[in-house]
Amino acid sequence: MPRSPVTSEPQYLKVKNHLREGIASGHWVAGDLLPSEGALVGLFEVSRMTVNRALRELVQEGLIERVQGVGSFVAQLHRISSTLNVRDVHEEILERGHQHEARVQALTKGKATPQQAAELGLKRGAPVFLSLIVHLENGVPIQVEERAVNPACAPDYLAQDFTQITPTHYLLQVAPLSEARYMIEAALPGEVEARLLGISRRDPCLVVKRITYSRGVAVTAVRLTHPGGRYQLQGSFSA
Amino acid sequence: MPRSPVTSEPQYLKVKNHLREGIASGHWVAGDLLPSEGALVGLFEVSRMTVNRALRELVQEGLIERVQGVGSFVAQLHRISSTLNVRDVHEEILERGHQHEARVQALTKGKATPQQAAELGLKRGAPVFLSLIVHLENGVPIQVEERAVNPACAPDYLAQDFTQITPTHYLLQVAPLSEARYMIEAALPGEVEARLLGISRRDPCLVVKRITYSRGVAVTAVRLTHPGGRYQLQGSFSA
DNA sequence: GAGTGGTCTAGACCACCTT
DNA sequence: AGGTGGTCTAGACCACTCC
Numbered sequence: 001m002p003r004s005p006v007t008s009e010p011q012y013l014k015v016k017n018h019l020r021e022g023i024a025s026g027h028w029v030a031g032d033l034l035p036s037e038g039a040l041v042g043l044f045e046v047s048r049m050t051v052n053r054a055l056r057e058l059v060q061e062g063l064i065e066r067v068q069g070v071g072s073f074v075a076q077l078h079r080i081s082s083t084l085n086v087r088d089v090h091e092e093i094l095e096r097g098h099q100h101e102a103r104v105q106a107l108t109k110g111k112a113t114p115q116q117a118a119e120l121g122l123k124r125g126a127p128v129f130l131s132l133i134v135h136l137e138n139g140v141p142i143q144v145e146e147r148a149v150n151p152a153c154a155p156d157y158l159a160q161d162f163t164q165i166t167p168t169h170y171l172l173q174v175a176p177l178s179e180a181r182y183m184i185e186a187a188l189p190g191e192v193e194a195r196l197l198g199i200s201r202r203d204p205c206l207v208v209k210r211i212t213y214s215r216g217v218a219v220t221a222v223r224l225t226h227p228g229g230r231y232q233l234q235g236s237f238s239a
Numbered sequence: 240m241p242r243s244p245v246t247s248e249p250q251y252l253k254v255k256n257h258l259r260e261g262i263a264s265g266h267w268v269a270g271d272l273l274p275s276e277g278a279l280v281g282l283f284e285v286s287r288m289t290v291n292r293a294l295r296e297l298v299q300e301g302l303i304e305r306v307q308g309v310g311s312f313v314a315q316l317h318r319i320s321s322t323l324n325v326r327d328v329h330e331e332i333l334e335r336g337h338q339h340e341a342r343v344q345a346l347t348k349g350k351a352t353p354q355q356a357a358e359l360g361l362k363r364g365a366p367v368f369l370s371l372i373v374h375l376e377n378g379v380p381i382q383v384e385e386r387a388v389n390p391a392c393a394p395d396y397l398a399q400d401f402t403q404i405t406p407t408h409y410l411l412q413v414a415p416l417s418e419a420r421y422m423i424e425a426a427l428p429g430e431v432e433a434r435l436l437g438i439s440r441r442d443p444c445l446v447v448k449r450i451t452y453s454r455g456v457a458v459t460a461v462r463l464t465h466p467g468g469r470y471q472l473q474g475s476f477s478a
Numbered sequence: 479g480a481g482t483g484g485t486c487t488a489g490a491c492c493a494c495c496t497t
Numbered sequence: 498a499g500g501t502g503g504t505c506t507a508g509a510c511c512a513c514t515c516c
Contacts, residue, residue, distance in 0.1 A: 010485060024417045024454055036501065047487045049288070052502080060299060068502045069495035178263045180476040186425035186445040186467035204443030204467070206425040215263055228425035228443070237419040249504060275482065286506045291484080307483045308513035482514075487507100495501075 011046045015054035018044075023063060023074055034064060034072040086182060086208065088168045089135045089143055098138045104162050105196065106132040109151075116148045119211050119221040129157045131167060134196045141197045144225040153219040167220075175214035182210040184233070193225045204228040250285045254293035257283075262302060262313055273303060273311040327407045328374045328382055337377045341402050344435065345371040348390075348397065355387045358450050358460040368396045370406055373435045380436045383428075383464040392458040406459075414453035421449040423472070432464045443467040
């Protein structure tokens with residue numbers, strides 16, 4: 001049988017939306033058994049591959065779970081999981097239509113502290129590149145970036161002009177990102193951070209720590225300190 | 240032609256991994272044109288649908304971008320985007336193998352403040368249900384949960400025993416989650432939060448604000464205050 | 479017109495779970 | 498054995514972009 005015209009909504013989306021609406025409306029609730037692929041094939045008069053694609057995508061979106069030999073079920077929605085973007089400050093500020101300025105406070109070679117060594121998988125005291133940069137949005141400091149870089153991954157790090165390109169951007173060019181771990185916490189700023197941000201040491205800060213890897217090797221460990229009053233992480237989730 | 244045995248790795252994964260490795264190793268860098276579907280069909284001797292699935296999943300994972308009529312390209316990896324789970328405290332604590340206790344400090348009907356009204360899409364002064372609960376992990380307070388609930392969505396909210404079931408859990412049962420917005424910031428605790436957490440008003444806190452929707456209607460707005468030293472959000476990303 | 483991706487079919491074999 | 502999902506094929510038509 002020839003398929004229906006393509007000008008309209010794709011068939012797999014019709015199947016997806018049918019299930020999505022049924023779940024959003026409470027027609028099926030968490031744990032319920034959904035119609036089988038075969039049943040949906042009959043209902044929508046499409047091929048099994050089409051139904052299968054719809055269901056696979058719903059799994060990917062976390063809305064349903066499937067068990068081979070058993071069936072498809074509405075997923076437990078107890079977690080609100082959402083994509084959080086930890087972006088390059090430069091892009092983020094430009095996107096808000098504001099001016100970005102970076103002040104390089106330090107850019108040197110140093111010896112890895114025990115913590116830096118552990119984070120980067122180096123030996124204690126091994127050489128590391130260190131940078132300390134303040135990022136300003138329309139002239140107001142919003143982020144202190146303290147970074148340790150594995151010299152093996154970016155030998156020319158110290159020769160870059162980080163008023164023109166952010167370390168994040170540069171490192172992504174040099175070492176393709178394969179993995180990242182991050183941690184978000186609230187903390188008081190150290191003396192240095194407070195001075196660079198122009199805030200009191202009693203003002204709370206949002207601190208993001210991040211270690212990024214390329215081809216299984218730790219490239220850089222960074223600590224981003226933001227004044228609590230001037231920076232928020234935001235996100236949304238939609239089923 | 241019959242396809243090769245299924246016992247081994249699926250064919251679409253072979254294609255995916257081939258491209259993934261090429262990108263991770265720097266063989267292709269951001270912006271590069273990847274082989275066309277047809278070329279990959281020839282290279283792996285599989286059908287086009289199989290290659291297509293591999294490529295679609297790589298798009299979904301943010302590793303590549305595709306343009307109809309033009310080709311497939313390595314995506315710009317400037318953002319580190321990751322799934323951040325904002326979980327039910329109860330589950331989270333149990334998963335760590337610890338004891339969870341909830342102390343209900345208040346559970347009442349009140350009038351919406353202007354902010355609550357705006358968040359829940361109600362009129363100022365409209366009735367709302369309010370709850371104030373402290374969550375403890377092994378006896379140590381780690382979260383103050385201040386919540387406003389739209390009575391239309393959960394008429395029996397005030398009759399629940401929130402020492403036995405968390406509001407998050409209860410509300411998800413009553414009103415299927417369809418959307419959520421959240422915001423994460425660092426702030427100092429108010430007098431109430433500091434007292435309930437047993438910390439000083441000068442100790443920084445990680446504050447998560449979240450509004451959740453069901454079928455397009457705002458169900459609840461919550462403010463979760465965590466002592467900075469005792470709570471972190473964590474995540475990881477992998478290409 | 480040639481090449482690309484977007485979607486779809488009508489079958490197929492397999493692995494898995496339940497009975 | 499019968500139903501379920503997991504994967505795969507060898508075609509097909511379409512929309513889009515580039516030359």
